[in-house]
Amino acid sequence: MSSALFSFTLPDAAVVNELYTLLRDPDPVVMVNCLRALEEILKEEGGVAINKPITHHLLNRLKECDVWGQCEVLRILQRYRPQTEDELFDILSLLDASLVSPHPPIMAATLSLFLGLCSALPAVGLAALERVRAPLLTACGSPSREMRLTTLCHIQLLLRSLPGLMGAHYKRFFCGYAEPAYIKQRKMQVLVELVNDDNVAMILDELRGYCTDVNTDTAQAAISAIGGIGQSYSDRCLEILTGLLGLKQEHITSAVVQTMRDLVWVCPQCSDTVCEALEGCEDTLLDSQGRQALLWLLAVYGERVSSAPYTLEVFIDGVRSETSVGVKMELLTTTMRLFLCRPAETQDMLGRLLHYCIEEETDMCVCDQGLLYYRLLHHGIEDTQKVLQGRRSDPSLGVLIGRPAEPVSQWACSFNTLDPLKQGPAETEPHSRGSPEHVTFDSKPNTDLSETLDCSQIVKLHSASDRARGCSDSSAEGLASSVAPPLSLSLTPVLSPEEFERLWLQRQDLHTEQDAEKREEEQDCACLVEHIRGPAIAHCSPQSLQAAMQLVNIQTLAFTPPHTLPWRVYLFTHTQHTHSGYAPHSTLIVGELLYTGEANQRVRLVKTGSDDGDLVEGSIEEHVKEGGDPTSAGLRESARENGEEEEVKVTLKQQPRDDSALKGFLSILTTVLHTLSSERA
């Protein structure tokens, strides 16, 4: 059996030449092995050189190779770029037979090559997707379930560009009884994508059958799939969902309540049905996710659910034995909001809850939030109302039908790799959604939705309470007014310390190079150095700092111990912001707080990352201008009188660059630091 030599290290010119010659060997196995050997030997130089004659030779002999050889050749040919359009079409027509090959590996490798070659001709690429529909459907029914899963994952990719590709074949994606749960979940995700007016009744009927599956994961996936369809066909779906509540089973009720929460956010017109359905389902809810969802719904629609205070009372009576922090936080917010609309019924239990949270609760976050609400109530009902109103979804959102098709290039590079299979079933959906409605409503709502919601509430809370207390920093004030679009912070995806270090140092380099007047053209990143005066946060305990930061969804990564100099904190967060008209985008901010102990250090101005030379100057300039702003001057004076003026140097780096988000972030950070130091005082 032929076997290629792979064992030398230095590319030996003679060997390489011999291998190139052997590409013409009559035995296809030898030819393919020469390719592989060259690929390995010339790895440093980017692999075997693919020119026009080699390409044509390989293409002409493709048919002689076996499955594995063909896949190898097709993979290597991806590097070739045809010189003329005629040549391109010649290649494509040669490959057409492989595109509908009964062997899934060849079909996938050919499609991958097609998409690479046609990157400039989107229409041809889409036609290729139509061509592979039949072989893909065949592979979906393969006896090997692993092959079925692989095909399903790749079909999901295709559907991102051609949502209607499989619409008529939806029955192929009905789950078989004996299929493993991971295939069933994928199939349901595909079914949600395929819904249209003709098949919605059949698909919903099928999905309802899965809701009572013995496997709880499958059942919950089916329920959330129904919720997904509910965004377009809300009435039918709500009917099924409310019917399921009648079963009184924990896992089903929990999934239904969570699904309703997500649905009602996108389709506020369903709220009446949801409110009716909520009555009496708290007894069957046992898991924390489901109860959090119920509490959230009660907070938003408390005035319409007559039994809401009684439900809350049960929760509050049992708060001592509650283990989930999330539920406690949600309970606090819900009770507060319900208090605003139904004070008479709720006052007593709110008092008890706040007392418990402030006096007995051991968890920092819950305790802090309790304190915050307590102080807020001291400022009067108007302020509280302002803060707690929270965001509501826009009732004019209306019904969502379909979603815009993405260009093929978005996913072409991950086609036929392990990437599509790696993503957990839950993660594949959200990032593929693109309409503005979906930015606030992330389709993986179990965690994200409530996080973003909480955060925005609290961000407002901070600024409002500070303003009320009259100790707000001018810069924060000024900034807050300039931050028109709502900004929300989130901790996901989590940044590991290693990644943080890499990002931080990478930006550092950029910085020094700038100083050396060798500014590199680096798009899409911004860097900001700022001094915040006043806060004596260096004396705070790391725990309270961390808790405070986490409340507004800023993650602290590392601290120096308190009272050491210089004192540093590293932190990161993601900003997400929704201009009404703009495409949504999120940025990553990494930052450092540095306290050197030298008071009255001159405020240095603002360095910013480069964007073709236009420096983002002095975002916080008013802060620095001497006497430019009476409030800031006055504040500084008063601070000087106290002899307590200290400065914390904040260095922030952002990627991609978004000035307004950065400003917004800085104002949040400033507010938090001030709140912390005033708490200490």
Add this chain to the structure above:
Amino acid sequence: MISQLFILSSKGDNLIYKDFRGEAGSDVINVFYEKVMALPGDQPPVVMNHGDLHFVHVRQGGLYWVATTTVDSSPFSIIEFLNRLASLVKDYCGALTEKAVQMNFALIYELLDEVVDYGYVQSMSSDVLKNFIQTEAVSPRPFSLFQLSNVGLFGAETQQSKVAPSSAASRPIQSSREQGGKSEIFVDVIERMSVVIGSNGVLMKADVEGEIKVKCYMPNCSEMRIGLNEEFSIGKSQLRGYGAAVRVDEVSFHQAVKLDEFDSSRILRLSPSQGEQTVMQYQLSDVLPSAPPFRLFPTIERDSGGKLLMYLKLRCDLPPKSAAINLCASIPVPKGSVSMSLELSSPDQSAELKLQSRSIEWTIPRFPGGTQLSALFKVEVPGLSPSSLMEVGPMVLNFELPKLTVSGLQVRFLRLSPVQPGPAQRWVRYVTHSDSYILRI
């Protein structure tokens, strides 16, 4: 490109391990098994990663067949490779069990040496491999009188002389070479049907996936011709005439099959290589040529004592000469069911309440066509509410239809050239399995 390959038993014992590229240590086996064990349920994801190392695995014969690779490899290729490797091992060892793999480890290492070089697949065709593989397979099957007894294929009651024992096709392919084993050829037409029938008896979904497999133990067979039904048509447009037409939607053939006589007289020509290969695959969707084999007439109610009453009538619409065997129906019952009393229409049936999967398993060993069976189940469910009735159903059937293809595909003839001496070495077997047969209630 494959970095390492290993085969683990379901308990995590390392049966076969081979490192092709030396890119990672041998502790990956433990890493993999820990990952599998850390997950709830019996179905770990097909692709898992540990840093840059990616595990791709398939389950066959109760074993984990695992390859490690990099992220940019094609999942289709690797899964196809692992499946093909499993079927090669099955061909060479006779069966795909932990014991067979253990006893034939030398043979499997020899196979791997030939099949993969430095992580690249060289060739997996048994024609090429037969020149290189020298090790003889060790058969794990002890000699047993039971195999010689009169057990027909799929339980069929035919004379022994006309039917090969069901184990005949599960022996190593090489044994024919020296032990003077019979030179036989098996052509199997296997169909899998997935059907959903709505609560009103309407056929909601019907798919049939079929394949023709050839398993060859003949060292010197140069060409074989398989004749299919003459009225075999492909695609929806080609309906011709009435009666016995067999129609499928899509067909694909093995690349070695020559189709020059297919269009005119529906004959497949091929030179079979030793071992098993799938010659043809076909699909039929949305319609069945005949009535669905089973229909259910359920009556479900709550009796005055708060018990759940289920009266189920199951009808078999197969032709009277055929029968379904090993039929097992499972009906989910409401959560909290405690016990059950039952009445069945004939003594060979049995049923029991499985609390773990909260379902009733009703087994029927043999169900002839054109007959009807009934069962009455009384299930004790404390606190049965009317909405709990929603939890009953759907009924899922598992069965086997021997000597029958639902599509109607038949092998007309099977000719070998050169003409083989001796009689009865050609076997044609038909069977239809239920992939997923769901009857809504």
